[in-house]
Structure formats: structure tokens, C-alpha cells
Amino acid sequence: MGKPTGFIEYPRELPADRAPLERIRDWKEFHLHFSETQSRSQGARCMECGIPFCMTGKMLPNGASGCPVNNLIPEWNDMIYRGLWKEAYERLRMTNNFPEFTGRVCPAPCEGSCTLGLSEPAVTIKLNEVTIIDK
Numbered sequence: 001m002g003k004p005t006g007f008i009e010y011p012r013e014l015p016a017d018r019a020p021l022e023r024i025r026d027w028k029e030f031h032l033h034f035s036e037t038q039s040r041s042q043g044a045r046c047m048e049c050g051i052p053f054c055m056t057g058k059m060l061p062n063g064a065s066g067c068p069v070n071n072l073i074p075e076w077n078d079m080i081y082r083g084l085w086k087e088a089y090e091r092l093r094m095t096n097n098f099p100e101f102t103g104r105v106c107p108a109p110c111e112g113s114c115t116l117g118l119s120e121p122a123v124t125i126k127l128n129e130v131t132i133i134d135k
Contacts, residue, residue: 002044002077002078002082006041006044006045006046006081007046007116007120007123010041010042010044012121013034013038014031014127015031015032015033015034015038015127018030031130033131033134034127034131036083039080039128039131040080040081040082041081043076043077043079043080044077044081045116045123045124046073046074046077046078046081046116047116047123048077048078049074049115052115053066053113054067054073054074054110054113054125055072055074056070057069057070057109065109065112066110066113067109067110068106068109069096069102070095071096072094072095073110073125076091076128077123077125077128079091080132085132085135089133089135092133099132099133100133103126103129103130103132103133106126108125108126110126111123111124111125
């Protein structure tokens with residue numbers, strides 16, 4: 001675990017979006033990217049729970065819980081915090097053959113299963129995954 005108090009120190013943040021009148025002219029991403037510092041602080045928010053419900057893809061009566069491809073989310077969140085981008089990508093590829101597009105289209109049931117989400121806004125897992133891919 002990179003920063004034991006990261007979930008206390010850093011609030012959940014999301015990057016800004018491009019203006020609608022600008023983004024309707026092209027097919028580029030409309031979510032802007034975080035800086036290295038912002039990405040690392042969002043990775044530090046992961047509590048690395050004893051039982052990481054975020055990475056355990058289970059079907060429940062009301063829908064899915066956790067990552068359907070069983071991504072090792074706490075591990076790559078720690079690597080993001082430590083700035084180990086290549087290692088984070090390799091860890092992501094261990095469980096997901098196509099993170100380049102699944103990270104963008106997934107509805108992120110992992111964030112709904114995040115233990116931090118019980119008392120605070122959940123870790124930005126989907127954003128962290130896309131950031132790993134784009135690095």
C-alpha cells in the first residue's frame with residue numbers, strides 16, 4: 001500500500017471535459033487528462049482493503065459487483081501512486097487482453113463495489129485504468 005492515509009488526504013477528482021462546441025468538431029477524447037501529480041494522488045486514494053470487493057467480479061441479484069474481468073485494481077492503484085506506469089500496465093494486461101477499449105466502455109461496477117464508497121466518494125478506478133492505458 002503506497003499511502004495509508006491517501007483516502008483521507010486526497011478528495012476524489014475528475015478531469016475537466018472539453019467544451020461541447022469544441023468537441024463536436026472532431027472524434028478526439030472529450031475528457032481531458034490529469035497531470036502526473038493528480039493521477040498519483042487518485043491512485044493513493046485506494047485503501048487496499050483486506051477484501052477488495054472492487055476486483056471480484058460476482059453476479060448478485062441486482063447486477064454485477066466488482067470488476068467482471070477480475071482486474072487487480074489495488075495493485076495497479078499502488079503502482080500509479082508510486083509512478084510505476086509500465087508495471088501498472090503489465091499488471092492490467094495480466095487480467096485484461098483489451099484494456100484500450102474495455103477501460104473506456106465499461107460501466108465501472110468496480111467503483112460501485114469500492115469500500116471507500118461507503119463513507120466517501122469511491123476511488124476513480126475507471127479513470128485510473130484509462131490513465132494507465134494512455135500513458
